[in-house]
Amino acid sequence: MTVSNQVLASGPSSAATHGDDPVETHGSRPSGHYSVVDVARAEWIKLVTVRSTTWSIVALVVVSTGIGSLVTMAKASQFSQHPYATGIGFDPTRLSLSGLLLGQFAIGVLGALFVTAEYSTGTIYATLAAVPRRHLVVIAKTVVFGLVAFAASEVTCFASFYAGQAILSGSAPYATLSSPGALRAVISGGLYLTALGLFALGIGYIVRHTAAAISIFVTILLVFPLILQALPTSYINAVGKFLPANIGLVLLSGSTPANSILMKHMFSPWVGFGILCAYAVVALVAGTLSMIVRDA
Amino acid sequence: MIEVQGVTKCYGDTVAVDDLTFDVRPGSVTGFLGPNGSGKSTTMRLIMGLDYPDSGSIRIDGRRFRDLSRPLNKVGALLEARAIHPGRSASNHLLALAAANGIKRSRVEEVLQLVGLEKVARKRAGKFSLGMGQRLGIAAALLGDPEVLLFDEPINGLDPEGILWVRNLLHHLAGEGRTIFVSSHLMSEMALTADHVIVIGKGRMIANSSMADFLARNSRQVVRVRTPESTRLRQAIDEMGATVRAGHDGALSVEGMTVEAVGDLAFRIGVPLHELSRSGASLEETFMNLTRDSLEYMDGSGLTSNGLRDGVPDKVVSP
Ligand SMILES: Nc1ncnc2c1ncn2[C@@H]1O[C@H](COP(=O)(O)OP(=O)(O)OP(=O)(O)O)[C@@H](O)[C@H]1O
Numbered sequence A: 001m002t003v004s005n006q007v008l009a010s011g012p013s014s015a016a017t018h019g020d021d022p023v024e025t026h027g028s029r030p031s032g033h034y035s036v037v038d039v040a041r042a043e044w045i046k047l048v049t050v051r052s053t054t055w056s057i058v059a060l061v062v063v064s065t066g067i068g069s070l071v072t073m074a075k076a077s078q079f080s081q082h083p084y085a086t087g088i089g090f091d092p093t094r095l096s097l098s099g100l101l102l103g104q105f106a107i108g109v110l111g112a113l114f115v116t117a118e119y120s121t122g123t124i125y126a127t128l129a130a131v132p133r134r135h136l137v138v139i140a141k142t143v144v145f146g147l148v149a150f151a152a153s154e155v156t157c158f159a160s161f162y163a164g165q166a167i168l169s170g171s172a173p174y175a176t177l178s179s180p181g182a183l184r185a186v187i188s189g190g191l192y193l194t195a196l197g198l199f200a201l202g203i204g205y206i207v208r209h210t211a212a213a214i215s216i217f218v219t220i221l222l223v224f225p226l227i228l229q230a231l232p233t234s235y236i237n238a239v240g241k242f243l244p245a246n247i248g249l250v251l252l253s254g255s256t257p258a259n260s261i262l263m264k265h266m267f268s269p270w271v272g273f274g275i276l277c278a279y280a281v282v283a284l285v286a287g288t289l290s291m292i293v294r295d296a
Numbered sequence B: 001m002i003e004v005q006g007v008t009k010c011y012g013d014t015v016a017v018d019d020l021t022f023d024v025r026p027g028s029v030t031g032f033l034g035p036n037g038s039g040k041s042t043t044m045r046l047i048m049g050l051d052y053p054d055s056g057s058i059r060i061d062g063r064r065f066r067d068l069s070r071p072l073n074k075v076g077a078l079l080e081a082r083a084i085h086p087g088r089s090a091s092n093h094l095l096a097l098a099a100a101n102g103i104k105r106s107r108v109e110e111v112l113q114l115v116g117l118e119k120v121a122r123k124r125a126g127k128f129s130l131g132m133g134q135r136l137g138i139a140a141a142l143l144g145d146p147e148v149l150l151f152d153e154p155i156n157g158l159d160p161e162g163i164l165w166v167r168n169l170l171h172h173l174a175g176e177g178r179t180i181f182v183s184s185h186l187m188s189e190m191a192l193t194a195d196h197v198i199v200i201g202k203g204r205m206i207a208n209s210s211m212a213d214f215l216a217r218n219s220r221q222v223v224r225v226r227t228p229e230s231t232r233l234r235q236a237i238d239e240m241g242a243t244v245r246a247g248h249d250g251a252l253s254v255e256g257m258t259v260e261a262v263g264d265l266a267f268r269i270g271v272p273l274h275e276l277s278r279s280g281a282s283l284e285e286t287f288m289n290l291t292r293d294s295l296e297y298m299d300g301s302g303l304t305s306n307g308l309r310d311g312v313p314d315k316v317v318s319p
C-alpha cells in the first residue's frame, strides 16, 4: 500500500496544539482529565463493535425463550394427560422461565469475553495507554455491561414469560404478571442474569483468560450443585442455599404454596439476590485489585 | 522528554531490564537498539505504565504516566504486540480510543488518512496484513497528536516503501519538536533514522550517544585492495604500520589507512591495482560484536574504546 509524502506533509500537527498545560489548550483539545464518562463511552463502543456481543445477546434471548417454550410445551401436554400427577408443585412462572438456566451461560460468556478478549487480543495495552487509572476502566466496563446485560435480560425474561404463558393458556394453569410472585420472578430473573454476568466479568479480570473464566463460571453454576448432592442432607440444606444456581431457582419461581414448602431451606428471593450481588461485588473488587497491582 | 531513572524489571528469574538510566529528548529521533530479548519492548511497556518496574522511576515531562491528564495527548505508542481486536474495524478501534480521552471523531478520519488506511477503515482489523496492522498501530499512536511517541519496531512487516515512509514520518515528527523513541534490532536502519542512539544488551546499557559519535567510534574503515603483486604491497603497508590481511579471494583488507593513502602508496611503489574500495565491517557486524556477550563490555560508563578487532572482541577486564 502506498502512502504519499503529501499525506505526510498534511501531518499530525494539524490536529491540535501540544501540551498538557491548559493555558496552551485550544478548542480541539479539551482541557482537564478524562472522566469516567469518557471511558464509559469508549467501553460502549468496544462492546457494540464486535460480533461476539451480538451473538451472545441473540443466544441469550433465543435460547432462553426457545428452550423455555419447548419445556413448557412438553409440560403442557403432560399436564393435559395426567393433570393430577403433574399438578403438584406446578409453577407456570418458573416453567416459562426455565430456558434461562441455559441462557445464563450466554450472559456469562458475554461478561467474561468483554474482559478476556482485551487480554487475548492485546487491546488492553491500547486501553490502558489511554486510561492508565485502571480502576476507571473496570468501573466503566461494569456500568456499560451492567446496563446492556440488564436490558437484554429483562427482554429475555418478559419474552420467555409471555411465550410460556401463551403456550400454557390452552391446556394448563397459567400465570399472568399479577399472579402471586410472577412479576417479581420475571423482573428478578433479569436481575439474576445481570448479576451473573457481572460476576463473570469480575472473574475475567482475575483470570484474564477466556476459557479459564468460562470454565470457572460453568463450574460454579453446574458442577457445584452436583458436588453438593454427594454431601449429607444437613450440608445440602446449610450450604445449598448459597449456591448461585439455587438462588436463581428461587428468583425464577412464582410464589405458589408448593414453592414455599419446596424452597423452605432456601433464602427468600431478595435475600438471595443480595447474596448474589455480594458475589458479583467480591469478584469485581478482586478483579479490580488484580488489574491494578499486576502488569497489564 | 522521557526520563528513565535506575529502572529494573524482572520476570521471575529473568532480569529483563537491569538498572537502566537514560533520557529521551525532544526534537530528535532516539534509536533504541539491542538484540532479541535485550529488554527493548519491556522498557517501552514500563514507560507506558503497562508493566511496573521493580525499582527506579520513569517520568514523562516530569510526571508519572498514570498522572497524565489525557495520556493520548501526551504519549502515543506503537507497541510490539498488536493491540487490536481482530473483529473490530480500524475506525471503531480508533473511535473507542478517541472517546476514552475526549478526542474529536474527526481526528480519527485524519489519522486514518495519514497512514493510508482510509479505504479499509471499515474492514475488520483481523483481515489486515502485517503492514496494515503496523499502520493502524501508528495511527493509534498519532491519534492524540502527542508530543512523545514510542515506536517498538515500527518497520516490522513493512515493505521497502513502507520503511521509507516510516523513516520520513519519524524525521517529520522529530522536526516538529516531538520526542521520538524508536526501537529496532537493525543497526543499519537506525543509522539512517536516528539522531541519537541507546544500545542495550541483556537489559543493561551498552551505549548512549549521538548517532554520529556512535558511528565514528564503532565503524571500522577497511580498505579492500586487489593486486597481482600482493606480497610487495603487503610489505609496504606493514611498513606503514597498518594492519593487512589476505582475504579468501586474494584481495587484501587494510585497516588503519584511508583508501586514498593505499592508492598513493601503490602508485609510489609501482604496484598495479585491479581493485581499490572502501568496504568496512558492516554496521550489523559491528553491532553484533558490540552486543554479543553484552556483560563483558560493561564498564559502567558505556562503551570501551578498543573492544573490537577482527570481529573478535578483546576481552575487557571487569572492573
Ligand atoms: N511478560 C513477560 N513475562 C516473562 N518474561 C518476559 C516478559 N516480557 C519479557 N520477558 C523476558 O524479558 C526479556 C526481554 O524481553 P523483551 O521482549 O523486552 O526484549 P526485546 O528487546 O523487545 O526483544 P525483541 O527484539 O525480540 O523484541 C526476555 O528474556 C523475555 O523473555
Ligand SMILES: [Mg+2]
Pocket (backbone or CB within 6 Å): B040, B041, B042, B080, B152
Ligand atoms: Mg521487542
